[in-house]
Amino acid sequence: MKNGRHKQVLVAGGAGFLGSHLCERLIADGAQVVCLDNFLTGSRENLRKLERHPSFDLVEHDIVEPLPAKIAKKRFDRVYNLACAASPPLYQADPEHTLLTSVVGARHLLKLAEGCGARFLLASTSEVYGDPHAHPQVETYWGNVNCTGPRACYDEGKRAAETLSFDYERMGRAQVRVARIFNTYGPRLCADDGRVVSNVVSQALAGEDITVYGDGSQTRSFCYVADLIEGLVRLMEHEGAQPGPVNLGNPNELTIRELVDLVLAITGSSSEVVFQRLPVDDPKRRRPDISRAKQLLGWSPKTPLEKGLKATIAWFEEEGGASRRRPSADLDEALLSA
Structure with a gap:
């Protein structure tokens, strides 16, 4: 509640994997x-x-374009910007649109937040660290990003969106929060989006060969979606001085091959593992330092990986996720270690 009324919240990208979970959480909180x-x-x-909840409204619109009147004229208390493709095969499919979504889209939403005095949260990414030389990654690390490579439309787009967001704050035009999100998994992952958890689970359930890029020794840190959403809400509601960017992710690091072995054990799949070349600019190691989130937000992930994977696998089985996958030839181009 705010001033005796329910908070008015805009979630851009609210039909996506993270966005839909966030919408449910916010409505459960009374927004x-x-x-x-x-x-x-x-x-x-x-x-x-x-879709039929009285506290929920859906507007179909691309934030690259000026916001529609029914949005631009509405007064919001909070604006969450989660609008951008987040998996390499999807954001590389139209790199121009990806970059414009991150930068032009963020500007449209920041101007909206400025106009109605809303607090703005940008869902940024661990990709701003690139293929990092510092490990684990802390928010003060400036990163190692190839600004002309095939991933740059996303990496540099998010870096520019962070710049724009913090400039709005410095100019007193909006109050902003920036979350740098590390690998997240859980129910509603799209089976063919090229992310490592969805690909491994889909291939294991289908009894297909599991494709690992590189030798499988590259590492990632996987955060369950409910934990991540809790972190986003806490960051948005954090009062006080501008905290700067905040890493949100699970600091428990494991190799891609260890993840594959765990999924195989849980599913009982007999799939074989096949290896292909590592994609260009694919990070070798990725692990967040979440000291800032712990101190500022009292937040850290609670869901053990095995428990989260079991819930994710159960969702894929129930929803028939494996049957909605693209043909295997298309998946060969997916960046499995993303």
């Missing part, structure tokens, strides 16, 4: 939520629990 999505990567299926 009035408007979801803004262009459905390039989001899904109406993700919103089926909310």
Whole structure:
């Protein structure tokens, strides 16, 4: 509640994997939520629990374009910007649109937040660290990003969106929060989006060969979606001085091969593991330092990996995720270690 009324919240990208979970959490907390999505990567299926809820409204729109009047004229208390494809095969499919979504889209939403005095949260990414030389990654690390490589449309787009967000704060135009999100998994992952958990689970359930890029020794840190959403909400509601960017992720690091072995053990799959070349600019190691999140937000992930994977696998089995995958030839181009 704010001043005796329910908070008015805009979630851009609200039909996506993270966005749909965030919308559900906000409504459970008593907010009035408007979801803004262009459905390039989001899904109406993700919103089926909310579509008839009196506190939920859906507006189909691409934030690269000026915001529609019904959004621009509405007064919000909070604006969450989660609108951008987040997996390499999807954001590389239209790199120009990816970059414009991150930069132009962020500007449209920041101007909205400025106009109605809303607090703005940018869902940034661990990709701003590139293929890091510092390990684990702390928020003060400036990163090692190839600004002309195939991942740059996303990496540099998010870096520019962070710049724009903090400049709005420095100029007194908006109060902003920036979350740098590390690998997240859970129910509603799209089976063919090229992310490592969804690919491994889909291939294991289908009894297909599991594709590992490189030798499988590259590492990632996987955070369950409910934990990540808790971190986003806490960051948005953090009062006080500008905290700067905040890493949100699970600091428990494991190799891609260890993840594959765990999924095989849980599913009982007999899939074989095949190896392919590592994609260009693919990070070799990725692990967040979450000291800032612990200190400022009292936040750290609670869900053990095995428990989270079991819930994710159960969702894929129930929803028939394996049957919605692209043909295997297309998956050969997916960046499995993303």
